[in-house]
Amino acid sequence: MSIEKSSKAARGTVQCENTNINLLKANDYVADIIKGEMRKNKTLLINITSSAGSGKTTLMQETAKRLKDKIKMAVMVGDLETERDAVRIRESGVQALQIVTGGICHLEAQMIHQVLPEYDLANIDLLFIENVGNLVCPASFDLGEDYRVTLMATTEGDDKPKKYPRMFLTSDMMLVSKSDLLPYLPFSVDAVVKDAREVNHKLEVIQISALKGEGIDEWCDWLLAKIKEKQSS
Numbered sequence: 001m002s003i004e005k006s007s008k009a010a011r012g013t014v015q016c017e018n019t020n021i022n023l024l025k026a027n028d029y030v031a032d033i034i035k036g037e038m039r040k041n042k043t044l045l046i047n048i049t050s051s052a053g054s055g056k057t058t059l060m061q062e063t064a065k066r067l068k069d070k071i072k073m074a075v076m077v078g079d080l081e082t083e084r085d086a087v088r089i090r091e092s093g094v095q096a097l098q099i100v101t102g103g104i105c106h107l108e109a110q111m112i113h114q115v116l117p118e119y120d121l122a123n124i125d126l127l128f129i130e131n132v133g134n135l136v137c138p139a140s141f142d143l144g145e146d147y148r149v150t151l152m153a154t155t156e157g158d159d160k161p162k163k164y165p166r167m168f169l170t171s172d173m174m175l176v177s178k179s180d181l182l183p184y185l186p187f188s189v190d191a192v193v194k195d196a197r198e199v200n201h202k203l204e205v206i207q208i209s210a211l212k213g214e215g216i217d218e219w220c221d222w223l224l225a226k227i228k229e230k231q232s233s
């Protein structure tokens with residue numbers, strides 16, 4: 001791909017028979033409709049992103065266990081194939097629907113909008129979108145979320161924020177996940193936080209282990225505070 005073409009793709013613009021179709025403009029139009037729905041129903045919408053396997057579904061399961069008796073929570077989850085993640089999340093006792101993208105590497109606002117009628121938003125305080133696992137394409141698509149939360153697993157190496165800056169630039173929170181593995185890995189939390197905050201100085205950070213429970217109470221308190229803000233707005 002030429003440099004010119006790749007920079008166009010980065011802005012979401014595709015050259016098609018001399019017509020420039022701004023894909024992101026169409027996405028943002030639908031994202032605004034989703035935002036309106038969430039505002040009307042006072043539902044907090046969180047977009048969870050990360051590389052493949054950083055612990056998104058495990059975090060959804062642990063969050064559901066802790067919060068499902070306090071608030072009404074639901075999840076929609078995107079994957080290229082299989083319904084496995086939705087099945088895992090449903091086993092934690094919350095509604096979860098799978099969006100199978102059939103090879104597309106990210107979720108788009110139109111996909112979210114299409115499944116929204118399956119959710120009783122008036123009775124949902126917190127709706128998660130678990131995005132397709134990768135740090136590249138999902139960064140470019142606004143899904144109408146209130147907050148974007150990116151997991152950065154200790155197993156991935158601490159150099160990712162500078163290599164995949166757009167994801168960290170567009171996120172509100174970075175969860176440094178799998179912290180239980182820190183004793184075994186050459187991973188510096190200080191280095192990853194420094195790099196991530198050089199990309200985005202407003203980024204909030206919590207260190208978590210969904211497996212051992214570290215940071216999960218702090219994460220749930222953050223969610224509860226954001227739900228309260230949304231409901232009093």
Ligand SMILES: Nc1nc2c(ncn2[C@@H]2O[C@H](COP(=O)(O)OP(=O)(O)OP(=O)(O)O)[C@@H](O)[C@H]2O)c(=O)[nH]1
Nearest residue numbers: 051052053054055056057058059133178209210211
């Ligand atoms: N050691 C450790 N392993 C974890 C932790 N959280 C998740 N895992 C493991 O990491 C693997 C991937 O976890 P998932 O929750 O499926 O990750 P994911 O981000 O949802 O993966 P995709 O949806 O495929 O992108 C599983 O084997 C989990 O058991 C953690 O806190 N510590």
Ligand SMILES: [Mg+2]
Nearest residue numbers: 056057085130
């Ligand atoms: Mg998953």
